[in-house]
Amino acid sequence: MSRGGLLRSTAVFSAMTFLSRIAGLARDLLQASLFGTGAAVSAFVVAYRIPNYLRRIFAEGSFSSAFVPVLSELHQRGDREALQDFLDHIAGALLATVAVITGLGMLFAPWIARLFLLFAGKDSEQVALTADMLRITFPYLAFISMTALAGAILNSVRRFGLPAFTPVLHNLAVIAAMLGLARYFEVPEYALAWGVFLAGLAQWALLWPALGRLGLRPRLKVNFRHEGVRRVFGLMLPTIFSSSVSQLNLLVGTMFASMLVSNAQAWLYYSDRLVEFPLGLFGVAIGTVILPHLSRRHAATDAAGYSHALDWGLRLVALVSIPAALGLALMAEPLCATLFQYGEFTADDTRMVAIAVVAMSVGVPAFMLSKVLLPAFYARQDTRTPMRAAVITVFANILLTAALVLALRAAGVVAPHGGIALATALAGVLNAALLWRYLIRQGAYRAEKGWLRLFGQILLGSLLMVAAVAYARLQLGDWAGLGAWYLRLGWLLLVVGAGALAYGLGLLIAGVRPRHLREA
Structure with a gap:
């Protein structure tokens, strides 16, 4: 399959996943309003x-x-x-x-x-x-x-x-x-x-x-x-740890959250649901589509085609994950107020979930990268290397979670569950870094030219996006005070759309064109 074919397959998967995520947000909205x-x-x-x-x-x-x-x-x-x-x-x-x-x-x-x-x-x-x-x-x-x-x-x-x-x-x-x-x-x-x-x-x-x-x-x-x-x-x-490291880290967080107020489990759940939206829409889509392609390239002993496809996947993740992380951090409270703050879900719940979303957004690019890096090992039927990374990551997450939660509780911080979210994010960064390092050391992947230029293009687009979103947030003030749900939703879509438009404009100014998404 050509990289153009990979892009089309990813688009189909993402479109279907988008429907699922919209249905998922509707489910979470109903759950929050009915049960709090x-x-x-x-x-x-x-x-x-x-x-x-x-x-x-x-x-x-x-x-x-x-x-x-x-x-x-x-x-x-x-x-x-x-x-x-x-x-x-x-x-x-x-x-x-x-x-x-x-x-x-x-x-x-x-x-x-x-x-x-x-x-x-x-x-x-x-x-x-x-x-x-x-x-x-x-x-x-x-x-x-x-x-x-x-x-x-x-x-x-x-x-x-x-x-x-x-x-x-x-x-x-x-x-x-x-x-x-x-x-x-x-x-x-x-x-x-x-x-x-x-x-x-x-x-x-x-x-x-x-x-x-x-x-x-x-x-x-x-x-x-x-x-x-x-x-x-x-x-x-060997993949039991490596392919589910993020879920393992969530379970670690679940155990530590049991020492906090009973609501902490639910606050972390809702924050995870918001973070999962871009992960499922893009990260899982790219990883799912690229695995059969990488497997075929490896079976055909096409090392160059394998590396090209992986480079394409990593570039696409970089283009999407960095603005997604910034957007989640900037819009955490408006997102929570728009999607959840009805019925039994209070303004305090919104603040607590938003704190966890901001902390978790640190790890969004790494979470997405792992969705592409893991298939790179599995396509070569190498399951032991990512297992080593996963074991290190889980132990690091336990230590980070314990240290952050205990320190925040001792300091009397009102939202120690944010330490659990931050520990999960930092563990995700460590996992992605280890996977990338192992691939480089094995000679399975060689980065192609243009990465520094790509980061510069993403930086320009991200700066324009942050400026547009921050300006809109300042003008609108308290999101929950906007009134009915349809007003909140309308303004949310408008601000998110303005941010996406600003990011896309920045990429165009910096020289990114649609054809670049189909080529390494």
Whole structure:
């Protein structure tokens, strides 16, 4: 696939992801207004994050990163019978594995809840609520793992649109559960957990039949000694840390947040949701599209094509991630006030979430870079090197989180949860730096000419963007005081649009043209 083809595929993926993110913002807005940031919402956050972390291992994270290169290699050989046999056995092995883990998760839910709420009181209501919700959310892991398998197969044959659309169903299912089920529970927040369960089921029901239409639907066969299964699981094990390092860092933050006020879990959740918007829209899109391409280049022993494609991905990330980080930091409070500050979500909640967003925005460029750097290793079936980076990063995050939270609490700072967000961001920077350094040392990537010029172009565009956004913020003043939600939203879109226009104008003045996005 040419870099023009990569750009088109990334655009398709980003467009579908944009729909998902809009639906996700609608879901978060409804959740914030109905339930606020109380103990039950924080319990749901923990109950959702645990199977969601495992999803990163058995779905689009570790499993997909190990599965796609092996699948691409079989595609390259052109042996349809061997390909189908591989799909049959890997699907059976994956389902058997996640079914066992799901059962154990439901059985040991009280102990898991206590582990991740380590610093909460022994009789904490939040621990009991989390355990109950875990029993509801854990089956999501089985559904979403099979969905991710189907999505990876579709992506390998360049069908990016439908897999990218499935998260829309996730958000719609949770919205439907909030609106339709909350009234029937004594604790209405249980509807959120059931929404996650239904979301997994809906996504699987959409993608699995699509494989049948392509003649690629697996017939489940369980044999862990099958050569392809052993190979994928062998590649997968070292990636458990590396492909889910950001989720691991969030879980570390979840544990430390349990020593703070009960709302801290929810504040960090909403801040993470805002940061995930640009990551999902651009970082995940580029990484997902580039992995099959890099795998094919490696399988064809095309080292130059591999390096060219990686350089393209890194340049595109640089163009997008730097203004995204600046924009999030500048617009953190307006974003929170516009999207969340209704009903049960208070002005104080807005301030607390905005603090975490500003702290987390420091790591946005690094988070996006990691989404492209990791596939560069996985395409070469090198899973051990990123694992080393991940282990270092997680330990650094634990130390940073402990140091910052304890120091901020001792100093009497009103928002010590901001230290958790900042530690996560700094750990992300460390992870990206290590991955980049390892690629350079291995000789797998050589930066092409023009990077200094590119940074100068981004700098000019960013300065114009910051000036435009800062001027608009000064003129508008208190965002929550703008009145009705549609006024806030209108002004938000206007200011964000002005910032994007100023950034684009800066790039044009500096010499960036659309064709440069298609060329290394």
